Amino acid sequence: MEETNLINTPILSKKENVAKIISIIVFSLIVTAFIATLAMDIAIAGKSIGMFIFSLFAAVIVFFVAFILFVFSCIFVFGIKLLESHGFWPITWAVTTFKQINADYTLTSSQISTFSIFRIIIFAICILSFIASIVVLSLIRAPKKEKGQPKVKTGNNKLSKAFGVISLIMSILGAFASMGALLIISALH
Numbered sequence: 782m783e784e785t786n787l788i789n790t791p792i793l794s795k796k797e798n799v800a801k802i803i804s805i806i807v808f809s810l811i812v813t814a815f816i817a818t819l820a821m822d823i824a825i826a827g828k829s830i831g832m833f834i835f836s837l838f839a840a841v842i843v844f845f846v847a848f849i850l851f852v853f854s855c856i857f858v859f860g861i862k863l864l865e866s867h868g869f870w871p872i873t874w875a876v877t878t879f880k881q882i883n884a885d886y887t888l889t890s891s892q893i894s895t896f897s898i899f900r901i902i903i904f905a906i907c908i909l910s911f912i913a914s915i916v917v918l919s920l921i922r923a924p925k926k927e928k929g930q931p932k933v934k935t936g937n938n939k940l941s942k943a944f945g946v947i948s949l950i951m952s953i954l955g956a957f958a959s960m961g962a963l964l965i966i967s968a969l970h
């Protein structure tokens with residue numbers, strides 16, 4: 782009985798073994814790069830990110846309160862005069878609140894350069910992962926059946942294909958995110 786189980790089990794070819802190893806390495810590398818990016822962003826700009834989120838939240842609250850005041854002022858007719866003279870003032874209050882809270886928290890030039898260098902490294906890792914994912918997917922491509930020849934049953938490529946596709950998608954998203962972050966930082970600096 783053991784012999785029949787061994788005979789029916791497909792044996793992985795060298796290509797499939799290489800594809801499986803590369804796919805697991807690429808997936809691990811891309812997940813590690815994303816975790817490292819998150820940790821590095823928090824380490825570099827944690828206080829600024831926290832203040833940005835707080836100022837955004839405060840601006841939204843100020844806008845809602847100002848909008849309620851705006852509606853009440855329009856009900857009592859004097860709001861129309863305010864609207865004509867000052868424009869839509871609830872948004873002005875919200876923008877002013879946001880700018881005043883964020884005025885003291887700016888990134889230093891060393892933080893920006895560290896952030897840029899790290900993003901360039903992550904971008905390179907994403908490009909290499911993209912290329913490696915394409916290699917994995919091409920290695921596990923099903924062999925073509927020759928005319929008159931039976932199709933050779935090879936090993937199970939589901940794991941390699943899944944890791945390859947996920948790594949490919951994550952590397953594309955990571956490359957775009959890194960490039961976007963670099964463009965934003967270059968615009969701020």
